Amino acid sequence: xxxxxxxxxxxxxxxxxxxxxxxxxxxxxxxxxxxxxxxxxxxxxxxxxxxxxxxxxxxxxxxxxxxxxxxxxxxxxxxxxxxxxxxxxxxxxxxxxxxxxxxxxxxxxxxxxxxxxxxxxxxxxxxxxxxxxxxxxxxxxxxxxxxxxxxxxxxxxxxxxxxxxxxxxxxxxxxxxxxxxxxxxxxxxxxxxxxx
Amino acid sequence: xxxxxxxxxxxxxxxxxxxxxxxxxxxxxxxxxxxxxxxxxxxxxxxxxxxxxxxxxxxxxxxxxxxxxxxxxxxxxxxxxxxxxxxxxxxxxxxxxxxxxxxxxxxxxxxxxxxxxxxxxxxxxxxxxxxxxxxxxxxxxxxxxxxxxxxxxxxxxxxxxxxxxxxxxxxxxxxxxxxxxxxxxxxxxxxxxxxx
Numbered sequence: 001x002x003x004x005x006x007x008x009x010x011x012x013x014x015x016x017x018x019x020x021x022x023x024x025x026x027x028x029x030x031x032x033x034x035x036x037x038x039x040x041x042x043x044x045x046x047x048x049x050x051x052x053x054x055x056x057x058x059x060x061x062x063x064x065x066x067x068x069x070x071x072x073x074x075x076x077x078x079x080x081x082x083x084x085x086x087x088x089x090x091x092x093x094x095x096x097x098x099x100x101x102x103x104x105x106x107x108x109x110x111x112x113x114x115x116x117x118x119x120x121x122x123x124x125x126x127x128x129x130x131x132x133x134x135x136x137x138x139x140x141x142x143x144x145x146x147x148x149x150x151x152x153x154x155x156x157x158x159x160x161x162x163x164x165x166x167x168x169x170x171x172x173x174x175x176x177x178x179x180x181x182x183x184x185x186x187x188x189x190x191x192x193x194x195x196x
Numbered sequence: 197x198x199x200x201x202x203x204x205x206x207x208x209x210x211x212x213x214x215x216x217x218x219x220x221x222x223x224x225x226x227x228x229x230x231x232x233x234x235x236x237x238x239x240x241x242x243x244x245x246x247x248x249x250x251x252x253x254x255x256x257x258x259x260x261x262x263x264x265x266x267x268x269x270x271x272x273x274x275x276x277x278x279x280x281x282x283x284x285x286x287x288x289x290x291x292x293x294x295x296x297x298x299x300x301x302x303x304x305x306x307x308x309x310x311x312x313x314x315x316x317x318x319x320x321x322x323x324x325x326x327x328x329x330x331x332x333x334x335x336x337x338x339x340x341x342x343x344x345x346x347x348x349x350x351x352x353x354x355x356x357x358x359x360x361x362x363x364x365x366x367x368x369x370x371x372x373x374x375x376x377x378x379x380x381x382x383x384x385x386x387x388x389x390x391x392x
Contacts, residue, residue, distance in 0.1 A: 004284060004366070006230060006231070006232050006284050007284070007368060009230075009249065010248050010249060010286070010379070011379065011381075012249070013247075013248060013249020014247055014248065014249065014377075014378065014379045015378075016249070017246050017247050017249070017377050018376055018377035018378040018379075021376060021377030021378075025241075025377065026374075026375045026376065026377075028240075028241045028374070030239070030240075030241075030292065030294050031240075032240035033240070034202060034205075035202070036202050037238070042233070042256040042257055042258045042272050042276065043226070043256070044224075044226075044227075044228035044229070044252070044253050044254055044255055044256055044257075045221075045224045045226075045252055045253050046252075047245055047250075047251070047252045048244070048245070048257075049243055049244070049245050049246070050213050050245070050252075051209075051210055051213050052206050052209060052210065053205065053206060053208070053209020053210065053212070053213070054209075054243075055243070056240070056241055056242075056243045056246075057240050057241050058240055059240055060238040060239070060240055061238055061240075061244075061259050062238045062259055062260055062261075063257050063258055063259040064258055064260070064268055064269070064271070064272045065258075065271060065272040065275040065276070070268040070271075071268065071336075072260050072266040072267065072268035072269065073260070073268065075260070075261060075266075075336060075338060075339065076238050076260045076261040078307070078333075078336075079261040079294070079295075079303075079338065080238070080261070081313060082303070082306060082307060082311070082313060082314060083294055083297070083298065083306075083313070083314060083316075083321065084294060084313075085313045088200060088202050088203070090206070096226065098226050098275070098279055098280060099275075101279070102279065107275075107278070110278060110279075111274070111278060111360060115278070115360065115361075115362035116362065117277060117278060117279070117280075117281045118278060118279060120279075125279065134359045134360055136359040136360050137274075137360055140267075140271060140274075140360075142271060142275065143271065163330045163332045164307060164311065164330055164332050164333055164336075165311075166311035166312065170200070172203065178222075178224070179222045180214055180217060180222065181210075181213050181214035181217030181221065181222075182210065182211075182214040182217075183206070183207065183210045183214075185207075
């Protein structure tokens with residue numbers, strides 16, 4: 001099977017990176033040097049290392065659709081502090097997130113119709129694909145939200161109140177503006193997430 | 197409350213980034229330009245944008261402890277292709293992963309004892325913290341593994357066989373070597389993940 005353009009580009013970029021990979025990087029230990037973890041969105045516009053100022057070895061980065069404090073994100077945060085020594089957590093969502101454009105019912109409907117990419121006409125999602133789809137989508141909580149600031153507050157609260165997250169770890173809440181590149185602290189979230 | 201050193205550093209790095217954030221970046225659309233998504237580990241040594249060659253707007257990046265194909269990672273991958281048009285998926289684990297150093301029983305035991313960071317003495321994890329801990333950890337599957345190559349194969353298989361992942365999307369399997377910076381394709385995984 002011939003490799004796709006994307007695979008060829010990724011492999012070429014990686015060969016360049018590996019070619020300049022020095023001894024210092026090869027000896028980095030597993031625990032993050034700067035002892036913090038960030039939970040944020042998978043959004044392609046968020047260049048995590050640039051926007052937070054991270055180099056190899058600095059911090060754990062956990063990403064999912066929406067940057068939500070899902071059970072899996074909590075699993076990752078607990079491993080981060082319990083085994084690898086992080087002492088501060090950031091929850092960072094962003095403006096113009098795709099997660100506000102649908103809800104569980106919309107997603108279940110689209111996927112029941114087909115497994116092809118839907119289109120958004122500026123008002124609503126429309127499925128243009130050919131079936132078959134799958135009823136499996138109706139069993140999933142897609143973790144959408146309607147207000148980006150409130151979602152930061154909700155997720156900081158969920159991490160703060162989780163029985164496996166120690167009260168000594170502060171949980172900060174931020175919203176990243178994809179139009180300006182700026183992080184804005186959501187003070188109400190950080191207040192909720194403060195260490196005891 | 198005064199800000200921690202980490203918060204001050206992150207905010208300063210972000211202010212620098214936002215200061216050079218140009219008009220082009222401010223207008224990036226939500227769908228990833230290069231139409232692919234990567235599922236990988238939260239490990240601090242993996243500088244995703246450098247090692248895969250990614251700029252702002254290129255690709256979705258999903259990260260959790262181990263880069264596992266958890267239900268939450270599948271949720272994110274489905275949103276990625278169904279609403280945002282990605283057409284290829286990468287599953288990338290790495291060498292020297294912390295996930296091979298424990299299992300569900302070890303983690304439940306450590307967390308039942310305390311919510312402080314444990315230490316690894318080269319042979320096993322030891323809890324040195326003061327209680328109280330929490331029995332909640334025994335309810336969680338920590339998604340550990342014992343063989344890094346097999347874990348890539350297992351996760352590609354899980355994504356490939358998920359009823360909400362279309363057969364038209366190839367799922368590639370790679371192992372990243374944290375000592376050399378090199379991505380190695382796990383041919384057996386990519387073969388399992390090939391598009392139909």
